[in-house]
Each structure stands twice: as C-alpha cells, then as structure tokens.
Amino acid sequence: MRLAVTGASGRMGGEVLAAAADRDASVVLAVSSDADTVDPTSAEADTEIVADADLPAALAAHEVDVLVDFTAPAALADYAAACADAGVALVTGTTGLTDEHRAALADAADSVPVLHAPNFSKGVAVLHRLVGDAAAALADYDVELVEAHHDGKTDAPSGTALSLLDAVDDARGESPRVHGREGEAPRREGEIGVHAVRAGDVTGMHEVWLAGGREELRLTHRAESRRVFAEGALDAAAWLAGRDAGEYSFAEVLEVGA
Numbered sequence: 075m076r077l078a079v080t081g082a083s084g085r086m087g088g089e090v091l092a093a094a095a096d097r098d099a100s101v102v103l104a105v106s107s108d109a110d111t112v113d114p115t116s117a118e119a120d121t122e123i124v125a126d127a128d129l130p131a132a133l134a135a136h137e138v139d140v141l142v143d144f145t146a147p148a149a150l151a152d153y154a155a156a157c158a159d160a161g162v163a164l165v166t167g168t169t170g171l172t173d174e175h176r177a178a179l180a181d182a183a184d185s186v187p188v189l190h191a192p193n194f195s196k197g198v199a200v201l202h203r204l205v206g207d208a209a210a211a212l213a214d215y216d217v218e219l220v221e222a223h224h225d226g227k228t229d230a231p232s233g234t235a236l237s238l239l240d241a242v243d244d245a246r247g248e249s250p251r252v253h254g255r256e257g258e259a260p261r262r263e264g265e266i267g268v269h270a271v272r273a274g275d276v277t278g279m280h281e282v283w284l285a286g287g288r289e290e291l292r293l294t295h296r297a298e299s300r301r302v303f304a305e306g307a308l309d310a311a312a313w314l315a316g317r318d319a320g321e322y323s324f325a326e327v328l329e330v331g332a
C-alpha cells in the first residue's frame with residue numbers, strides 16, 4: 075500500500091508519519107500547504123515532500139493508494155476532490171466540518187472509498203456504544219458532556235463530543251444542547267450541557283455524565299498519546315485500500331479487525 079499524508083507539518087500529520095515509519099508502511103508523499111515548514115527528518119528518506127498545490131499531479135505520478143488526512147475543513151474539501159480525480163482512497167480525521175464539507179466528502183465518495191472518523195481510538199469506538207446503552211437505560215437521568223483538549227485546538231466542541239451527543243440522541247431522541255452556562259441559567263429539563271476546556275497540551279479527554287437524583291455515572295475516555303489516533307488511521311487505511319467507492323466508518327474497520 076502506497077500512502078500520502080497531508081498536514082505534514084501539523085501535530086497529527088507528524089504523528090502519522092512517525093507511526094508509519096515505525097510499522098514500515100510506505101509513505102510516498104508528505105503533503106504540506108507550505109512544504110518549507112516540514113521537517114525533512116519527520117519523514118523517511120524516500121518520502122517526497124510536496125506542496126498541496128501540486129497534490130493532484132503528485133497523487134497520480136506516485137500511484138498513491140490511500141491519502142491520510144488530519145488538517146482543516148477547507149483544505150480537506152480540496153484534498154477530497156483531488157483524491158476523487160486521481161482515484162485515491164481517503165481516510166480523514168479532520169473535525170469541525172460543516173454540511174458543505176460533508177457534501178464534499180460525499181461527492182468524493184461517488185468515485186473513491188472515503189472514511190471519515192472524528193476519533194480513531196478503539197476506546198472511543200467502545201465509548202460510543204456505552205454512552206448509547208447508558209442513555210437508553212437511564213432515560214430520565216440528566217446528561218452533560220465535558221471535553222478537554224490542548225490550547226491549539228480550534229474547533230469546539232470537538233468532533234468526538236458531537237458524535238457522542240449524537241449517540242445520546244440516537245438512544246433518546248433529539249435533546250436541546252447548551253454550550254456552557256453563564257448568569258441566570260438554570261438547567262432545563264432534557265437539555266444537554268456541553269463544556270469545552272482548552273488548556274496546555276491535553277491530548278484529548280471526553281467525559282459523559284449521567285446523573286439521577288441519588289447517583290451519578292461518568293463514562294470517561296482519555297487519550298494519552300496522539301499515536302493512538304495515528305495507529306487507528308493507518309489501520310483504517312490498510313482496511314480501505316482497494317474497496318469500492320462509498321462512505322465507510324471506523325466502526326466497520328474495528329468489527330473486521332476485532
């Protein structure tokens with residue numbers, strides 16, 4: 075399998091390059107919006123560092139099978155179009171997507187396999203199931219969600235938080251969401267409070283609270299290293315290579331791999 079990695083100078087792009095080198099996965103292209111900012115030692119000697127403006131031509135010339143992307147929504151939309159044109163599968167963990175960005179992924183999925191996941195850790199995949207079960211079984215308990223990330227994260231709430239809230243809605247029906255509270259702000263029945271902490275170098279923490287009158291259940295996931303996301307994305311890339319065009323989920327990867 076021949077890989078391309080976008081966002082090569084970013085936190086996750088760098089982690090994917092390092093994880094790929096450790097498992098001898100072949101990264102033929104390290105792609106950057108500014109190729110001069112990529113540390114050449116972050117990629118293997120035979121990985122070519124290219125500017126994203128040259129991505130469409132480079133994907134075809136290097137016979138890339140899968141592009142692994144952790145960047146930003148607008149960039150992702152362009153990268154998805156390049157993948158569709160070049161017949162390259164796309165694995166992306168980029169969050170903060172609007173309906174427009176999701177439509178760009180859906181368009182690409184008409185031509186190539188596309189897998190988007192807001193979180194590539196196995197623990198969070200299990201957390202989704204646990205949260206859905208708990209929200210259904212404790213249907214009258216108050217739900218609140220707290221997530222914490224490093225001070226460089228730009229989107230809030232996190233993509234993972236939004237998908238956990240969707241798991242609660244799937245179990246209970248749609249609930250109003252309140253993003254933080256201030257001043258006279260009593261809890262309204264059925265609402266879900268969502269709280270985003272940004273501080274230091276927190277890799278990623280998600281905690282779902284379910285509180286009844288006399289007890290409280292907290293389901294917590296803590297990522298201790300970005301490597302867990304990079305490994306999950308590389309597993310997804312290996313699984314996605316050679317599949318039919320369409321949209322796939324990380325849950326599908328784990329069910330086969332488990």
Ligand SMILES: NC(=O)C1=CN([C@@H]2O[C@H](COP(=O)(O)OP(=O)(O)OC[C@H]3O[C@@H](n4cnc5c(N)ncnc54)[C@H](OP(=O)(O)O)[C@@H]3O)[C@@H](O)[C@H]2O)C=CC1
Nearest residue numbers: 081082083084085086106107145146149167169192193194
């Ligand atoms: N699904 C998951 O498991 C995970 C998802 N994420 C998500 O991955 C994304 C990247 O996170 P992270 O690596 O921490 O972010 P960084 O800011 O560290 O890196 C993002 C990189 O994307 C590239 N990029 C290309 N175009 C743009 C643009 N228009 N604006 C900003 N950056 C651009 C840049 O690299 P260059 O100049 O080299 O192109 C930049 O360094 C986020 O959406 C984050 O939420 C993060 C961790 C896990």
Ligand SMILES: O=C(O)C1=N[C@H](C(=O)O)C[C@H](O)C1
Nearest residue numbers: 169192193227232233234278
């Ligand atoms: O930006 C990050 O760092 C992370 N983003 C993802 C998200 O938005 O859910 C996943 C993980 O929590 C790390």
